[in-house]
Amino acid sequence: MRLVSTRIAAGLCGGLVLGMSVPASAAVDAKLLEMLKANGSISASQYAELQTELTSEKQAQQEAAAQQVKKSDLSAFEQKVAWAAKTEFKGDVRVRHETVKIDGESDGKNRDRQRIRARLGAFTEINPQVNTGIRIATGSSDDARSTNQDLDNYFDKKQLWLDMAYVDYHPTAIKNLHLVGGKMPQQWVNMGDVIWDSDINPEGVSASYKTNLGSSGVEMFGSTGYYTLKDNVNGDGVQFKNDLSMYAGQLGARFTPTDSLKVTLGGSVYGFKNDEDSRCPTTGTKTTPCALAVNGNSTSEFRLWEGFGQVDIANLPLPLSLYGQYVHNSETDSDQDDAWLVGFKSKLNAFSLDYNYRDVQRNAVVGAFTDSDFANGTTGSRGHKVKLGYEIDKNFGVGVTYFLTKADYATSTQKDAKVNTLQLDVEAKF
Numbered sequence: 513m514r515l516v517s518t519r520i521a522a523g524l525c526g527g528l529v530l531g532m533s534v535p536a537s538a539a540v541d542a543k544l545l546e547m548l549k550a551n552g553s554i555s556a557s558q559y560a561e562l563q564t565e566l567t568s569e570k571q572a573q574q575e576a577a578a579q580q581v582k583k584s585d586l587s588a589f590e591q592k593v594a595w596a597a598k599t600e601f602k603g604d605v606r607v608r609h610e611t612v613k614i615d616g617e618s619d620g621k622n623r624d625r626q627r628i629r630a631r632l633g634a635f636t637e638i639n640p641q642v643n644t645g646i647r648i649a650t651g652s653s654d655d656a657r658s659t660n661q662d663l664d665n666y667f668d669k670k671q672l673w674l675d676m677a678y679v680d681y682h683p684t685a686i687k688n689l690h691l692v693g694g695k696m697p698q699q700w701v702n703m704g705d706v707i708w709d710s711d712i713n714p715e716g717v718s719a720s721y722k723t724n725l726g727s728s729g730v731e732m733f734g735s736t737g738y739y740t741l742k743d744n745v746n747g748d749g750v751q752f753k754n755d756l757s758m759y760a761g762q763l764g765a766r767f768t769p770t771d772s773l774k775v776t777l778g779g780s781v782y783g784f785k786n787d788e789d790s791r792c793p794t795t796g797t798k799t800t801p802c803a804l805a806v807n808g809n810s811t812s813e814f815r816l817w818e819g820f821g822q823v824d825i826a827n828l829p830l831p832l833s834l835y836g837q838y839v840h841n842s843e844t845d846s847d848q849d850d851a852w853l854v855g856f857k858s859k860l861n862a863f864s865l866d867y868n869y870r871d872v873q874r875n876a877v878v879g880a881f882t883d884s885d886f887a888n889g890t891t892g893s894r895g896h897k898v899k900l901g902y903e904i905d906k907n908f909g910v911g912v913t914y915f916l917t918k919a920d921y922a923t924s925t926q927k928d929a930k931v932n933t934l935q936l937d938v939e940a941k942f
Contacts, residue, residue: 541566595636603632603647606939608660614888614922615930621923626663633676641683645696649675657709657884676713686721693717699735700762701778703820704837704853705883706872712881714739718760730767733778736760742803746789756786756803764820772827780818787813787843807879808891808921813843814878833857835868844875848892851876855897862909864901870894874920885915887931892920895931907941 545566549559606629614621633647650661651673661670678694692699699718702708718737725732737760745756764778790804790812805812822835834856841849855868872882874892887893895917903909915933922929 595638598637600635601632602635602942603630604939604941605630606937608938609936611934612888613930613932614926616926617923617929621926627660628663628670629659629661631659631675641681643680643682645676645678645680646674647676648672655884656712657881657889659711688722690720691717692720699737700760700780701733701764701776701820703776703778703822703835704855704868704870705886706837706839706851706853706870707782707816707818707877708881709883711884714758716740716757728767730765732763732765734761734763736762741784742790745786754786756784756790759783759785772825774824774826776820776822776824778820780816780820782814782816782818784814804878804880807882807889808874808893808919809879810848811841811844811846811875814841814875815843816841816877830858830860839876841876846875848874849876851891862903864899864903866897866899866901868897870897885913885933885935887915887917887919888922888933890919890921893917893922893931909939911935911937911939913937 545559545562548554549556554562608627608629610623610625610627612621612623629650631647631649633645635643635645637643649659649672650670651659652661652671654673659673659675674695676695676697678692678696680696681691682689690699693716695713695715696718697713698708699714699720702710714737716737716739718735718739720733720735722731722733724730739758739760740755741758742756744750744754746754748754760780760782762778762780764776766774766776768774784804787804804814817840818837820835820837822833825832825834834854836854837852839851851870851872853868853870855866857864857866859865870886871894872887872891877891879889879891882889882891886897887895895915897913897915899911899913901909901911913933913935915931917931917933918929919931920928922931
């Protein structure tokens with residue numbers, strides 16, 4: 513019971529009336545208070561005291577009700593913008609100085625230039641089963657292999673491109689299954705960049721899944737996908753059957769033979785449909801671009817079989833990772849259809865080191881997709897890549913990368929040339 517009601521009840525008992533129950537509402541209390549005053553059951557001072565308490569209680573009730581309304585309104589607002597609370601913004605800004613030296617070429621091919629890269633993405637949990645990702649990035653062109661923008665042309669404004677836009681459906685009924693559609697991050701494990709430049713974000717649909725095999729400590733992972741490269745590449749109509757497209761499949765495993773040893777092994781296949789229609793003609797003209805047979809390729813037909821692996825060793829004075837990949841193009845009958853890469857990575861405090869050596873034969877991989885920095889982005893190349901990084905502070909560091917390579921088709925005019933590239937980077941991430 514409230515204090516005012518109790519005191520009024522006491523007044524009723526002492527001055528005559530009321531019986532057994534005490535009114536619950538402030539309106540009834542006010543009426544009883546007037547009755548007590550009218551029949552002389554309480555004095556004027558008692559009336560004033562009870563009237564003050566009743567007014568205070570009424571005001572407190574109104575404030576509580578108003579606060580409850582505010583909480584209810586806030587809850588509705590929070591529900592409307594719940595996606596914002598579950599959105600993560602991520603990005604990076606990189607400033608680079610790059611020197612490219614190709615033996616035998618003029619300054620038109622050899623370059624000293626400054627470049628920037630800026631990327632900003634919003635990644636949202638729409639609900640427990642659906643995520644989306646959107647990212648924009650710089651770029652001197654719409655080249656899928658680069659988000660670098662040259663600092664050139666009299667301080668002009670720089671272009672932004674849509675770099676990612678995808679929906680990721682991962683049903684709670686099947687844990688670790690992801691069905692993704694749109695322009696997405698690479699859904700396969702990319703152990704080296706012989707096949708895929710790390711900037712490439714494929715477009716299409718994919719499914720990926722991973723699971724642990726009981727208590728064995730073995731994790732199996734796999735993915736598959738269908739990706740459209742060029743609509744109606746053969747000019748025979750808008751049906752899917754006339755598109756240049758790619759299908760991909762990958763299967764692998766991660767396991768830990770000992771506490772200090774982690775092993776990753778896997779294999780992939782990347783096949784293409786209607787790729788024969790993307791070759792460059794030897795005579796006449798062709799309206800569709802020669803998208804696949806570029807950067808050293810002499811064929812436009814590809815089915816790439818890949819094996820890859822990595823061993824992480826933890827109980828050494830420095831952590832060490834050994835990695836490698838092997839690729840074979842089964843669609844060519846030439847002797848230029850294999851590629852391989854081996855390398856290692858390590859880290860000491862704020863310093864990191866990554867080294868690899870590779871040999872990429874002319875038709876081993878798709879020239880349009882291979883690493884754009886190695887040997888001027890061409891196949892038919894071999895050589896070293898060394899990358900040293902230093903983290904100055906959290907999410908801020910510097911790096912130097914050096915490519916010491918030799919390319920059979922470094923440019924359209926220069927054959928069998930050394931191509932050396934130096935990159936000095938300052939990068940901030942958020």
